[in-house]
Each structure stands twice: as C-alpha cells, then as structure tokens.
Amino acid sequence: MTDYQRYAVYYAPHPQSDLGRFGNAWLGRDPLANIELTRPALAGLKADDVIAATTSPTRYGFHGTLKPPFTLKQGQSRSGLEAALEKLCADITPVTCGPLTLKSISGFLALIPTDPVAPLEHLAARMVRDLDDFRQPEDATAMNKRRAAGLSARQENYLVTWGYPYVMEDFRFHLTLSNKLDPKQLERFEASLASTAAPLCQTAFIIDDICLFGDPGDGKPFHLLRRFALNRSKMRQ
Numbered sequence: 001m002t003d004y005q006r007y008a009v010y011y012a013p014h015p016q017s018d019l020g021r022f023g024n025a026w027l028g029r030d031p032l033a034n035i036e037l038t039r040p041a042l043a044g045l046k047a048d049d050v051i052a053a054t055t056s057p058t059r060y061g062f063h064g065t066l067k068p069p070f071t072l073k074q075g076q077s078r079s080g081l082e083a084a085l086e087k088l089c090a091d092i093t094p095v096t097c098g099p100l101t102l103k104s105i106s107g108f109l110a111l112i113p114t115d116p117v118a119p120l121e122h123l124a125a126r127m128v129r130d131l132d133d134f135r136q137p138e139d140a141t142a143m144n145k146r147r148a149a150g151l152s153a154r155q156e157n158y159l160v161t162w163g164y165p166y167v168m169e170d171f172r173f174h175l176t177l178s179n180k181l182d183p184k185q186l187e188r189f190e191a192s193l194a195s196t197a198a199p200l201c202q203t204a205f206i207i208d209d210i211c212l213f214g215d216p217g218d219g220k221p222f223h224l225l226r227r228f229a230l231n232r233s234k235m236r237q
Contacts, residue, residue, distance in 0.1 A: 003078055004214030004223070007134075009067035009085070009127045011173075012211045012224060019100075019200050023062030026177060026193075027054055031061030031213065031224040044192040053189065057176040059221050061213065064175045067127040068164040069215055071136040078214075081134050082226060085212060088130055089228040094208035095119045100175070102197045104186045110174035111197065113205040120173050120207065127210070128167045138163045208232065 013020035015030060024030050028039045028051070039050060051058075072081065098114030105112070113120065138146075138159075146159055155165035166172070178189060209229045213222045 001078055002214070004225075005217035006069040006071050006215035007078070007081060007225075008065065008069040008213045008215070008222070009131065010061070010063035010065055010211050010213050011207050012061065012063045012213075012227075020062070022196065022200060023175065023177075026050075027058045027062050029058055029061065029221060031063075031222060034221065034223055040196070042192045042196065044188060053178050053181060053185065056179045059219070060176075061222050061224060062175065063211070063213070064173050066124045066173075066210060067131055068167075069213075070134070070163060072134055073136045076134045081131070082212060084131060084134065085210075085226075085228050088126065089210065090231050092123060092126065092230050094206060094230045094232060095123050097205045097207075099203060100197075100201045100205050102190060102193060102201065104190060105172070105174065107180040107182075107186070108176060109178040109181070109186060109189055109193070110176050111200070112172075112174045117173065121171055123207065123210075124171050124173065125168055128162050128164075132162065135163055 012031065013023060015021065015024055015032060025037050025040050028037050029035070030037055039047060041047070042050075072078070097117050097120055100111040100113055103110060103112050143159055146165055147156070151159065151165050152170075155170055158167050158170065159165040162168075177193070178186075181189065207230070209227050211227050212225045214225045215222050
C-alpha cells in the first residue's frame, strides 16, 4: 500500500455519471486512473485559456472538500485511516441537497448545492472531527500562511483546533471549476459554461459515497485512492 505525503476526504462524483464526466473532462484529468482527458470545446473559450484558468483544481481533481488535506500523525497509517473511514461511513446516511448552481464565489467559479445544505454541513463536520486523531497538527509556517488571508476570531480558533479555518460554521461546500479569476474572466467563463452546466443543475444533489484522496507531493496531481459508500440501509430504518 503506497503512502502519500498528505490525505484528504472529498466528495467526487462517479466518473460514469453526468456530473463526473463533465467535471473530469473540464479539468482534463481522471483522478482515479490518473490519466489526462480531452477537454470539451466551449464557445468563447480557447483551450489554452481553459488550461491556464484551471491549474489548481486540475491538480486536486474534480471534487468537493469534506476534510481538507492533512499529513498523517506519527504512529498513524493509511490502512488505519481507511479502516476508520469505512467504520465512520457505515454510520452515516446519504445526503440530499437542492440542485447545484453555477456561481462565482471569492473570485473563482464553482458548482454549489442549494438548500437544504445542513445535512451536508453535518457530514463535513463529522469528517473533520471524527478523523482528527489522524491529522498531524500544522506547523507555525503553514498556520501563518492561512492567517495572511485575514481570519475572524472563530476562524482562528478553527485553524488552531482543526488545522483549517473554513470548517464547521464557516464550511461552504463547492465543486471548484477554476482558479481565482478577474471579473472579466469570470463573466466570460460563466457565460461559456452556463449551457453545459445547466442539465447538471436540474435535480437534487446527492452524496451517497465519499473518497479518500492522496497527495504524492512535489506538486503532482492528487490520486483518488478509495471510495467509501454511505449507509443506504439506515435510510429505511
């Protein structure tokens, strides 16, 4: 079993689903097979512009973060993390939110679920809290880099407690589609993506499994290591 520099718990749609095909193709990469994919041709966007505007999400893979990337604490192992995730997911039922919407937030473009989102927020909180024993605390350099963005008192507390400021009440689930863009770029990309994304935004957004991703380090793309089903049987109890 290969060890990775960091691990993260993400939602990633199945590659055969409409959402998975769209997201993986848009970012030009399949994180499970770890191969490049042909990107779609969209009116108003040149291929080189899309590649330049998606470098960060392409590295991480098409996903929504549930537990941000972390280094394993000394004495913990990938196999132990996987066992804990399997046990945790067996105690959690699938989550249903309102349809996705294409939206620009904080300068980047993303697909974001609409209300009700509380069950999804609770899912992410459990991942952050219940898996924290596996996380190596952040060093001062990493924490100060987070602080440079300007944090509220609550976010500072979350940074110290959980290693990341945007968790719990400050968590906002999103499926990232771009780097941070200037306003004109955002407008152009949103207009070009609107018709392609529209069919993905017509039905409820459902999470019925989650994924463990691994960061091999050196700026290389994250790998999708394993998928864990949530407990559908509990929904019928």
